[in-house]
Amino acid sequence: MGEAAYNPDPQAHPGLHLIAVFEGAKGLLALATAAGLALLGPQPLRRWVEDLITRLHLDPQNGVLPRLLNAINPEAVHWAVIIALVYALMRLVEAWGLWRTRVWASWLGCIGSAAYLPLDLYALYHHHGWHTWTLLFVNLLVVAVLWRDIVKRRSN
Structure with a gap:
């Protein structure tokens, strides 16, 4: 069961x-x-x-x-x-x-993470520390992975 x-x-x-x-x-x-x-x-x-x-x-x-x-x-x-x-x-x-591995979750995550990018860029402009660069990099990586997942699965 x-x-x-x-x-x-x-x-x-x-x-x-x-x-x-x-x-x-x-x-x-x-x-x-x-x-x-x-x-x-x-x-x-x-x-x-x-x-x-x-x-x-x-x-x-x-x-x-x-x-x-x-x-x-x-x-x-x-x-x-x-x-x-x-x-x-x-x-x-x-x-x-x-x-x-639901595609709707990739959409949700991609949109949610991309929404933080302007805030990350604003923070980077005002605070040039390694932590700000790290947050931006991680957020960009998450958006890229989720976007790649969406595109790859839509093309198949």
Whole structure:
């Protein structure tokens, strides 16, 4: 009484499983984030931002962190939990589809990863570190692998 036999698409790119694991890990991390936010609420976040302002000797009235501190409230945390859950669901569905070599998952992953490219380029323009180059390279590689998978399977 097992599940139907798993027959991967022989035309699928061999890198799909690696990308599936990566996307699944992102989905699980988003689930953990949503659970943490839902269980802890806004107070630990507020304390963390207050500590950061104090440690960095920042003006507690002006700047990005004080504005963030003012924005952290129960309603904002509820919205953050919902957004994290939706993101997690998308990543986990994509991971499942990529693992099962579904072409729709390659489309979903390609579009999702390509959407980050303008942000990667913006970050690269403002922050010239190795980490920024690495993120851009990984994102480009994921888009290329998924696009190649789509094109290869459409041509057959």
